Amino acid sequence: MALLRMRAPQGANATEIEKKIKRGNALRQGSAWRGEVTETLVSRGELVSPHPRIYSVPCSEDYNNHKRYPGCSPQKCGRAVTDSIVTREEAETLKRLAERGLALAGSEGGASILDLHSGALSMGKQFVNIYRYFGEQIGEVFTEEDFQLYKDVRGRIQAVIAETFGLDPALMFLTKPTFFSRINSTIAQTQHDEYWHPHIDKVTYGSFDYTSLLYLSDYGSDFSGGRFIFMDPNGNRTVEPRAGLKGRVSFFSSGTENLHRVEKVSWGTRFAITVSFTCDPAHAIADPAMP
Numbered sequence: 001m002a003l004l005r006m007r008a009p010q011g012a013n014a015t016e017i018e019k020k021i022k023r024g025n026a027l028r029q030g031s032a033w034r035g036e037v038t039e040t041l042v043s044r045g046e047l048v049s050p051h052p053r054i055y056s057v058p059c060s061e062d063y064n065n066h067k068r069y070p071g072c073s074p075q076k077c078g079r080a081v082t083d084s085i086v087t088r089e090e091a092e093t094l095k096r097l098a099e100r101g102l103a104l105a106g107s108e109g110g111a112s113i114l115d116l117h118s119g120a121l122s123m124g125k126q127f128v129n130i131y132r133y134f135g136e137q138i139g140e141v142f143t144e145e146d147f148q149l150y151k152d153v154r155g156r157i158q159a160v161i162a163e164t165f166g167l168d169p170a171l172m173f174l175t176k177p178t179f180f181s182r183i184n185s186t187i188a189q190t191q192h193d194e195y196w197h198p199h200i201d202k203v204t205y206g207s208f209d210y211t212s213l214l215y216l217s218d219y220g221s222d223f224s225g226g227r228f229i230f231m232d233p234n235g236n237r238t239v240e241p242r243a244g245l246k247g248r249v250s251f252f253s254s255g256t257e258n259l260h261r262v263e264k265v266s267w268g269t270r271f272a273i274t275v276s277f278t279c280d281p282a283h284a285i286a287d288p289a290m291p
């Protein structure tokens with residue numbers, strides 16, 4: 001995603017992890033596997049309800065290099081998708097909010113973000129602080145109800161992640177960045193537009209232990225390309241975004257076991273929100289709020 005390139009890998013093990021990505025990429029390029037989709041974990045036509053569809057993956061060693069927080073740090077790793085916690089109306093409301101916010105500016109390239117917590121909004125080739133730049137006008141874009149909806153949805157996602165991975169939800173914390181993304185097929189102008197690179201969220205964002213993505217538009221009707229791809233050593237596993245019936249939520253442990261990328265969007269516009277959690281209270285943030 002756009003914010004993704006803003007941060008260098010952090011921590012003592014970052015270079016090791018980068019080496020692992022490079023080794024993995026070299027292996028993939030040299031093998032018979034040419035990056036095709038080998039398995040669709042959840043397709044656009046399915047409704048995953050009432051229980052999440054869960055795929056377990058062995059935890060990578062990443063977590064051994066970090067302080068462990070009992071009740072939160074991953075002991076079980078994997079990925080899951082649920083279509084049962086965000087209604088279609090809620091997804092539509094959040095999409096309209098993303099549209100309104102991003103309509104104020106946006107990247108010249110194909111990927112724009114609006115970070116609700118920091119206020120960072122793509123503008124041309126850079127970012128502005130939406131709360132500072134638009135001042136009082138912000139009241140015409142966001143309402144208290146919008147922030148309340150974000151908070152409710154965040155709470156539901158947190159609960160389902162805790163349930164799935166056997167965690168205490170009170171010991172996991174929202175972390176930054178948390179942002180709306182808007183992606184289209186416009187040619188990239190800066191690195192921030194290059195959303196398609198393989199990455200590991202724990203490396204890219206530092207504080208993430210669990211990542212979630214709430215999709216606000218539909219693969220195949222609002223846009224094409226733009227599938228989410230887990231890049232496993234033995235092939236690609238994809239999740240097809242969708243929101244038209246229920247807002248699809250995909251979530252996963254943020255370490256090397258979940259190396260991933262987003263396929264390039266070939267037409268249309270793709271909206272999503274990233275909502276992620278940390279086990280480290282020092283990296284906790286409050287829910288975004290009206291300034």
Ligand SMILES: O=C(O)CCC(=O)C(=O)O
Nearest residue numbers: 001201213228262272274
């Ligand atoms: O939008 C998506 O499906 C994934 C974005 C992503 O990988 C990220 O923001 O780190």
Ligand SMILES: [Fe+2]
Nearest residue numbers: 001199201260
């Ligand atoms: Fe990511």
